Amino acid sequence: MKFIQKEHGNGGKQTYELINGLFKPIFGSEILKRGDDSSIFDLASKKIGVTTDSFVVKPYFFKGGDIGKLSVCGTVNDLAVSGLVPKYITASFIIEEGFPIEDLQKIVRSMKEYADIAGVEIVAGDTKVVEKGSCDGIFINTTGFGVCEKEERLPSIEKIKGGQIVIVSGDIGRHGACIYSHSSELGVEEKIESDCAPLNRVINELLKNVEICYMKDLTRGGLATALNEIAQKASVDIYIEEDKVPVSNEVKALCDILGLDSYYLACEGRFVAVINKEDKQKTLEILKKYNKEACEIGWIEDTKEKRVYLKTSFGGTRILDMLYYEMLPRIC
Amino acid sequence: MKFIQKEHGNGGKQTYELINGLFKPIFGSEILKRGDDSSIFDLASKKIGVTTDSFVVKPYFFKGGDIGKLSVCGTVNDLAVSGLVPKYITASFIIEEGFPIEDLQKIVRSMKEYADIAGVEIVAGDTKVVEKGSCDGIFINTTGFGVCEKEERLPSIEKIKGGQIVIVSGDIGRHGACIYSHSSELGVEEKIESDCAPLNRVINELLKNVEICYMKDLTRGGLATALNEIAQKASVDIYIEEDKVPVSNEVKALCDILGLDSYYLACEGRFVAVINKEDKQKTLEILKKYNKEACEIGWIEDTKEKRVYLKTSFGGTRILDMLYYEMLPRIC
């Protein structure tokens, strides 16, 4: 078995060999292959969107994906929920010496696979190697660019107002639960499958058919945190009905076992959308083609407390706040 | 003293507070402040260039800069040597829990300072916190976008041919030597100052006044590695005259003490340019306004061995190859 060594990151001969022998053949982008200090290309429009994320998930292979797939989906999804068509991605690696090259290959292939599925091209990259103990296996940064096809279609926080409804694109908490289920000390037999997936297709179909007032992908902090961010930015209140929020049995089980709350568990292939009431049927029709669990979960009120409230199964109402606590394992 | 804790990276309330309380006020970008999943803006041209780099330098404060300044300059320089005008930058942080918030503030301020100097706006960001021992203090990824002002001015590897001359923009090896000088076991009293600096101004002035056939900034792997990459890609040979290569006494001293070779030491504010003979005077005139050590160091030959040769002080000729060895401390 071959391992990453410090020389793979010193900028010299072995870095060159790693880039030309591993990254470029897998990524296969013509732009990337030029290997210049910057990658130059023509955009389809002058209005672009950019997003960046670093991925530090542990374990880096998990049920339903790996850090490579995650790093592509995460960035693609940030672009997609902003109403953009994801086009280009950069990939920057920080690797611990001793990392198995075979694993790196798997991760890089997985990035390529999901880049293809999402229709994005990997156009620039970087690799740093740090000594043993200076990072935890592998960290990946991806930065993505999307173009705006129709400006008036762009979701925007200003479009949110009272009376609109809140939709979730599928059952929540799978990715977070997946990562917990991998914790060896916990000893869960069959791991829970992550929901990690690119969302650009379903979103693209939505954008073409209904007016999406606002969207947000559910990542760290889960549904509760995403909704709170929306309430804050839009200066509205959001009401969620506990009974309507789709949560799988497995995720529920893990929450009970660990004393966690599924509203705060990360997803990596789910989003919430705020839409006008009249678009509900059409929206759900489209969403359900991709995920049967998609459903309406609540509504917007103009009361401007900037709070999220949860209507409980028993008819009570309580605050659903942002995440305050450490969710222990690393999830993205 | 306050420290980064895991909650600063969980996507919840404290992440939100860190972003809104520390990053956004310092970076001050209107685009960034919107805090959407993607940052959307209008570009000046449809031809753009992109580059990405992760920075893992240790120590993260060094004489002449810090990891923040470095992360901005490194990306600005990659854009600049490609002939682009740097416009936007994304910043993604991986921080070890326990990292002093005061240090983070200094680093972020330094990013802002050099972003302003280079005229770039920080438009998107991300923060991950990993547990103690899972990364070494702080890693920063920056991804930069530049626009192309005049396409015919873009330097390109295809423009390189025999008879052209090679120019270096200043004395070499300062950044690498600086990082070595910080090694506590080595016990060097006064640290060597890094050459870390944004190069976009000098390059912009050059591009407007002379034809730059090709440029490359000198980073990891130093002058030797950059020249070898050029020789490889352009299928030419490059001849360098040892006596002409500017190296400061301090850098020479450190090389002698540690048995290193200054040709392989990293720079973070130097570049090589390939120009036509007739542009030499004008080029050096401009370069010397920014750095008196700028000078001609060699020439291109069409012999197509793809090698770099060094004419030694004693009249011998030898190969100047890429870096094969580990340069121990982390430098970028």
Next chain:
Amino acid sequence: MQTAELIWEIKNNIEKIGRSLKVIEVCGTHTVSIYKNGFHTLFEGYIDFISGPGCPVCVTHEGYIDRLVELSSEWTIYTFGDLLKVPGSSKSLSQARANGGKIKVMYSPVDAVEHLENNEKVIFAAVGFETTAPAFALSLEKVIEKGLKNVKFACELKTIDEPLKSLLQNHIRVDGIILPGHVATVIGVDSFKFVEGFKVASVISGFEGYDILLSLLSITQDILNEDFTVKNEYKRVVKKEGNVIAKGYIEKYFERTSAFFRGLGLIPGGGLKIKDEFREYSIDMSYDNTKQKDSLCRCADVLTGKIKPFECPLFEKVCTPISPKGACMVSQEGSCNAYFRYGKWKGR
């Protein structure tokens, strides 16, 4: 029966009683269940919920944390996640870890022992009530079996009866008590008989929403009937005599000691310590439990039902889950914390 009917019946009973009721629970898991299910809003005007000193994290003295922080530079501290955020006089365990202290979060003290290596220097932060005590007893047994010489227990286990007596005797007047179902699982219904002497409606309860509702129904009926015998709503799990094996484990390894409870002070017989014959597995945790940081925190009043969290002047303004000024805000099961996070419907 529908839950709606059940709620109607409880409210109806309270209307018959003719005044709003004060109901206390002494288990953090009950606190969370009540707030998460929104019962605090559902029974507004009918029931005033008080969270007593039943969260082991909330009642822990900061001296215990300080000592663990100190030890964490040399020993690896195994702790439940609950304890991570509790501030000591200078640092929490979480902050100690951020500064290089060796802290590990465990899910189970028994599983944790199985993964230990021979020479590891480990301290188990043993906190909890009788529900958790058998787990640490089993853990200690395994340590002895494996012959691990460098594993110690920082024992701060608590008992439920003595603090509850002290609470009812000296601090509080309530109409009903929701008794801790999982403590009762171990110690049995009979161990709560002493509550009857206080002439208060009491019921051992499970933790699901319907468990709480059934318990509230039982309390209201008992008040109407002036029936002060201890009821057991959690019959599917809790037995008259409890879990005899589990109790045996506790008796084998632990003995009663006096223990500090935030809000109640030092309570004789309120804690468990490792028996002398096993003292080589116990680490000295002695701290001065008479000294406490001066603070405007009114935790003690909250824990004894004298004020509601929002009546504390620090609540929400300077005291939040991120910078808690008192133990009731630290623990996710603390009453100030639950009140802060799950809050009241429309404003507070």
Next chain:
Amino acid sequence: MQTAELIWEIKNNIEKIGRSLKVIEVCGTHTVSIYKNGFHTLFEGYIDFISGPGCPVCVTHEGYIDRLVELSSEWTIYTFGDLLKVPGSSKSLSQARANGGKIKVMYSPVDAVEHLENNEKVIFAAVGFETTAPAFALSLEKVIEKGLKNVKFACELKTIDEPLKSLLQNHIRVDGIILPGHVATVIGVDSFKFVEGFKVASVISGFEGYDILLSLLSITQDILNEDFTVKNEYKRVVKKEGNVIAKGYIEKYFERTSAFFRGLGLIPGGGLKIKDEFREYSIDMSYDNTKQKDSLCRCADVLTGKIKPFECPLFEKVCTPISPKGACMVSQEGSCNAYFRYGKWKGR
């Protein structure tokens, strides 16, 4: 004097001698100086440079590396950077570190001791010739003074005289020898008197380009004059008797032993070992030095001047600094490595 004149004079002398000369150096720092300055191209057709077994890394047996790799799971190995890349039979120290072995690069074995803590388990990989031996002697002295009980030395120090004798007696016929200036600084000019018996022009040389040129001039003049006394070009540093204090340190802590040299085999008196009275500071490094990996590597022939690196069939094709097949390619001071990196002018 201009260097150009000097070069002209050397070439002129060689023309007078009437044939090209074979000149050997036995110090890796000389090897690098010759190639870096391009003297191999400058004197092409005049001087054939041979790099003898004077790089301590090149001559080290893979068994020594294997043993260090093995030890690195429990001990922290302090090593000069030079040794990191040398392949053992399965791993180099660098690979061991990548897989979790505790390896630390040091600049100075004396400074390193000053930073050690009381209970650290450290092994110093003591390699080098007499130049470096006093540094390890000082280091050992400090370890004893500080009372560090967990610090050991893996002593593989070498001497220069015995291998040089063996080389001249059994392996090689050369016209001139550039003698190692820094070894001579410690052991003195007189220690090289034995070379005179081999009737070969010899000169103790410094390491700057002009030092090498002056030494080559001395060699060519001596050949012309048939003068085989040892010359000292490095007078500004090297004394007749060497550094008496440094020699004293070597004698105090080390004694001669037989040692393995790649290319020369086992040489009686070719190494230094820690004296018995200090054996508690020595770690057992015994390995089978009769066994060596089967390999097409012709290092031994290169080190003894029988072939040039490019005459080895593996050179540049399968053997490169990144995947070295022999010790001469591993070390930055090895002759195959120098030839690979600094090469010949226009093709090889």
Next chain:
Amino acid sequence: MCLGYPAKVIEIFEDKKALVEYLGVKKMVNIALLKNVSIGDYILIHSGIAIEKIDQKEAEEIEKLFGEVQDANS
């Protein structure tokens, strides 16, 4: 702190361990505090340790009342 969940015993192992299932999630737990545990029993787990068997008759009564289930897979 006193969190618990009910789970069904799937398999019993040596050393007082059992594999249990709860809402489709399977996990090893310690059963040293219980006697006569059989496959199919429901047990209550706290911090990885079974602290009591669950009386199925009682549980079913609750189930009848609220239509709630102890275990979605039963």
Next chain:
Amino acid sequence: MCLGYPAKVIEIFEDKKALVEYLGVKKMVNIALLKNVSIGDYILIHSGIAIEKIDQKEAEEIEKLFGEVQDANS
């Protein structure tokens, strides 16, 4: 391996240490192997340890010959 560099003694400390300067870079070295070291002396350093004093008369002769300098700051 046998790398060395010449440096000028700037300051002498207890415990056989000296601060030296070489081409503007200052560094502490060990001088336990030398006797009678004075400020202003030039010494040869190998792996952090001074292994010999440098004879300035000889060094200057070389300097005269090649115009090279031992220390740019001298």
